[in-house]
Amino acid sequence: MPFPGGGADKVGNRYELRWTVRQFIRLLKGDATWIHLEPIGAEGERVEFRLGHNDGRIEVHQVKRQQANRAHWTVADLDRVGVLEGVRKHTVDGGADFVFVSTQAPKSLPELRVRAEIAPDFPAFQASLPPELQKDFDDLQYRLFGVNKDFDDLQHPLFGVNNDQQTWRTIRQSRWIAQDERELDDTILALLGAYLTGDPQAALGVLAMFALDAVHRRITPQDLWGELEREGILPSDIARDKNLVVRLRQCREDYLQSQEFTIGGLVLPQTEADTAVAKFRDPTESKSSIFLVGPAGVGKTGVAGQIVQRMAEIGWLVLPLRFDRLDPTQRPVEIGQQLFGREKSPVAILAGLAAGGDCLLVIEQLDAVSVVSGRRPEVFYAVDALVREARAYSNMRLLLVCRAFDLDHDQRLRDLRQQEKIRATSISVGLLDPVQVKEAVAHLGLAPDRLTPGQIELLRLPLHLALLAGMTGGDDSRSLDFVSPKDLYDTFWRRKRTDLLPMPGDQNSFEILLYALCDAINDQQALLAPRGLLPSGDADLDRLVSAHVLVRQGSRIGFFHEGFFDYVFARRFCEMGEPLLDFLRSAEQDLFRRSQVRQILAYRRDDDFDAYLDDLRNCLAAPDIRFHIKKLMIGVVGQVSDPRPEEWAIFKDYLQEWTGRLADSVRSALWSPTPWFRFLHDQGVLATWLASDCSETRTFGFHWLSRMVESEPNRVADLLEGLAGLSQEQDDRVLAVVTWSGAAVFSERIETLFHRLATQPERDWTFTCKAYQGFINTYCYHPNRGGIGVACRALGCWLRLLMKEPGRADLFAHDRETQNVITEHQLAELAKRAPEALVEAAMEPFRELLEHAAVREGAPPFADRIWHPGFQELTHWAPEYLLVSLVDALKQIAVSSPDQFSAAIDRLRRSECRTAHGVLLRALAVESGGLEVFRHRLPGGDLEPVGILV
Incomplete structure (x- = not known):
């Protein structure tokens, strides 16, 4: 019978019970020597258990699952529920390490603990604290010792040491752990699977029941092993099983041999592999997982292969799993059975062997389990379990390889990435560099100088380069006669068929085998098919495998790449002449059909354009074709490189009304591709949209211009210039596009157009001020470096505009519109990021404005109507910020661009205005003694001729 209080609470506290079992595993591993559950008396006050280490250290654990109506624990919360009392009793007074565990994170204590642990002494620790953490440290000290920070010279009555030092030591002896229940369960099951035989769930049950019956007892590892052995559960033999070591090595070799990782024998090192290897090897890297992502065919598997090879070479145990080549299952233990002949999770086996x-x-091929691919989405549950198990091992790193499209569009994969966000980083696999493409083409014995820019762009996708490598040899005169991916696939098909034609069997065995495999894969909706479903003729099959047309995985056969399967399927389908509508109606319109529909449309568009148009019209109009298929078809048309009028005629029908699901899909398909923008511009469609009476159509057109200005600046400029001056409403829309899209970065014509429209005679001063305010704000912070130059030039134009209204900039005019055009921070940004551009664009307009606003009374230097206070006390007055920024910019270019600096100060020297002289003098006050350094560069060698005030 358990005692009242904490012991009785064990039965109802599942979270606390799980945490106790987690500590039992530490005993089983030999990391601890004993655990005492709910000790009676002072040793058990405010803690759940005490745990002893081999070196004599003692840990005490306090578990609080959560608190109501709070997202985290503050220092005050911990004091309120008695946790800090436990810290005082067991750590401050008793010297034990204190561990607090909850599903909710303490607000600041984990960060304080990290900083305390890495600091060599208290002064270094205190110096590292930002104000918010310092406040929490002071609060903790007060609640532990009753000492306020204002009296930190007081000493603790028990220890006789400074309380700052003691609080720092206490933090170093504490751990504050946040772990949700599911993650805790996953960790326990993963560890039990690695260290024990049998079902880890059964072992968890045995240990949990033992904990309930052992309250107030001191437990040793021998007690736990004895209880487990009575239930037939023994220590795992994974680390001693030589067969598992051999099988692990075989898994790695099979993976590396299952894919051609070279281009005609040439390895193309990729920087993404270097980045991943460096992150995995970096002991300071806090993120243990990497998502390797990229579009289909970009070479993700090739990069993953380089990572696997290099990590194995430096001595890591590596287990690669290709989920497109495993038998479908939702249970990790069945994957272990497939690969190792053991009903254990691959994670447990890898962890056990790594010891x-x-x-x-x-x-690998995480996209094979996505709902987007539609092939085996149920297998995701096994992947999810493996990822959660892997988190339990601090020595295990995780590489997840996935197609970017699936990761972005599959909610489950997005959730998985979000869950791993704290632990994972993403690396995007990019296209090959054009230099690498030419190197590979030369390696294949072809002339890289014969490649057109379009061909180089196609071959930057490693899959396309692999197709080119597969069709070289013999007469290569036609190897470079391609303009599209289909051309590459067609030539690859013909070359392989020709090379393999003298087969012992049927002269058509090439097509027979490939089409039979295509049917089997289509029927089973898996990328590998059992050998028994294919025609007899192992010799023919072996030759196709040797020629890298097919791959063999045990007794199953597949195409060398999913893209080639899609091509073969589309080729056969189009040869049979079946309408796409009939095909879709004859089978489930599930997600598996998506890649087939995409490839059929691409193939038929090249092969039979009229049939392709019929497929589009009929499928889009058919009410029984599912929306996701229609949306995909529209997307395929949106990606074509040479839009045709017949395709636009189909799209146009769905844009007659603004609303409608297909109308939205058509607009989405048009949103990004440059070819469609060019086509509709040249057809006059865009100009019609921009002048449309339909506000939605007009708005879409203007937004599209904003999106396309970087890639098509001249066409966008044509359209905007054509609209300017038609009406004030259209001018406002043009200004909005130019101002907020950043279009002026990419086109001087558009930049000029802004200044023309913003300063039209019929516009009032307030309108002009607001136009320049928005324009400068956008371009000052534009991510493209050219934006800062646009902002500098806009400032110069603005200063010239002020010559017409100099009184508006007067401090006493209180003209908020004028003074708000540019802020202090924006001027500082211009001076810091582009001092040369600021001086070039603004110095002469500034000098001209001074001359225009000068009060020519008496002898020079003259005061002026804008800066008459000069550089007196700063008044937070907008024109004064300009003076400060010009000085800062001049000081910077004094070193970086001395010729420009000399020319600028010469212009200032020749001015008859006091404000110009003030800017000059402060600009010369550089650390290197600018006045002396540049005196020899000034005409006349001194400053006296203009009566400058020194």
């Missing part, structure tokens, strides 16, 4: 050493789990 605490560094290891890497690779989950």
Whole structure:
């Protein structure tokens, strides 16, 4: 019978019970020597248990699942529920390490603990604290010792040491852990699977029941092993099983041999592999997982192969899993059975073999389990379980390889990435560099100088380069006669068929085997098919595998790449002449059909354009074709490189009314591709949209201009210039596009157009001020470096505009519109990021404005109507910020651009205005003694001729 209080609470506290079992595992591993559950008396006050280490250290654990109506624990919360009392009793007074565990994170204590641990002494620790953490440290000190920070010279009556030092030591002896229940369960099951035989769930049940019956007892590892052995659960033999070591090595070799990782034998090192290897090897890297993402065919598997090879070479145990080539299952233990002949999770086997050493789990072809691919979405549950298990091992790193489209559009994969956000970083696999493409083409024995820019762009996709490599040899005169991916696939098909034609069997065995495999894969909706479903003729099959047309995985056969399967399927489908509508109606319109529909449309567009148009019209109009298929078809048309009028005629029908699901899909398909923008511009469609009476159509057109200005600046400029001056409403829309899209960065014509429209005679001063205010704000902070130059030139134009209204900039005019055109921070940004551009654009307009506003009374230097206070006390007055920024910019270019600096100060020297002289003198006050350094560069060698005030 348990005692009242904490012991009785054990039965109802599942979270606390799980945490106790987690500590039992530490005993089983040999990391601890004993655990005492709910000790009676002072040792058990405010803690759940005490745990002893081999070196004599003692830990005490306090578990609080959560608190109501709070997202985290503050220092005050912990004091209120008695946790800090436990810290005082067991750590401050008793010297034990204190561990607090909850599903809710303490607000600041984990960060304080990290800073305390890395600081060599208290002064270094205190110096590292930002104000918010310093406040929490002071609060903790007060609640532990009753000492306020204002009396930190007081000493603790028990220890006789400074309380700052004691609080720092206490923090170093504490750990503050936040772990949700599911993650805790995953960790326990993963560890039990690695260290024990049998079902880890059964072992968890045995240990949990033992904990309930052992309250107030001191437990040793021998007690736990004895209880487990009575239930037939023994220590795992994974680390001693030589067969598992051999199988792990075989898994790695099979993976590396299952894919051609070279281009005609040439390895193309990729920077993404270098980045991943460096992150995995960096002991200071806090993120243990990497998502390797990229579009289809970009070479993700090739990069993953380089990572696997290099990590194995430096001594890591590596287990790569290709989920497009495993038998479908939702249970990790069944994957272990497939690969190792053991009903254990691959994570447990890898962890057991690593025995605490560094290891890497690779989950390849993650997109094969997405609902977007539609092939085996149920297998995601096994992937999810493996990822959660891997988190339990600090020595295990995780590489997840996935197609970017699936990761972005599959909610489950997005959730997985979000869950791993704290632990994971993403690396995007990009296209090959054009230099690499030419190197590979030369390696294949072809002439890289014969490649057109369009061909180089096609070959930057490694899949296309692999197709080119597969069709070289013999007469290569036609190898470079391609303009599209289909051309590459067609030539690859013809070359492989020709090379393999003298087969012992049927002269058509090439087509027979490939089409039979295509049917089997289509029927099973998996990328590998059992050998038994294919025609007899192992010799023919072996030759196709040797020629890298097919791949073999045990007793199953597949195409060398999913893209080639899609091509073969589309080729056969189009040869049979079946309408796409009939095909879709004859089978489930599930997600598996998506890639087939995409490839059929691409193939038929090249092969039979009229049939392709019929497919589009009929499928889009058919009410029984599912929306996701129609949306995909529209997307395929949106991606064509040479839009045709017949395709636009189909799209146009769905844009007659603004609303409608297909109308939205058509607009989305048009949103990004440059070819469609060019086509509709040249057809006059865009100009019609921009002048449309339909506000939605007009708005879409203007937004599209904003999006396309970077890639098509001249066409966008044509359209905007054509609209300017038609009406005030259209001018406002043009100004909005130019101002907020950043269009002027990419086109001088558009920049000029802004200044023309913003300063039209019929516009009032307030309108002009607001136009320049928005324009300067956008371009001052534009991510493209050219934006800062646009902002500088706009400032110069603005200063010239002020010559017409100099009184508006007067301090006493209180003209808010004028003074708000540019802020102090924006001027500081211009001076810091582009001092040369600021001086070039603004110095002469500034000098001209001074001359225009000068009060020519008496002898020079003259005061002026704008800066008459000069550089007196700063008044937070907008024109004064300009003076400060010009000085800062001049000081910077004094070193970086001395010729420009000399020319600028010469213009200032020749001015008859006091404000110009003030800017000059402060600009010369550079650390290197600018007045002397540049005196020899000034005409006349001194400053006296203009009566400058020194």
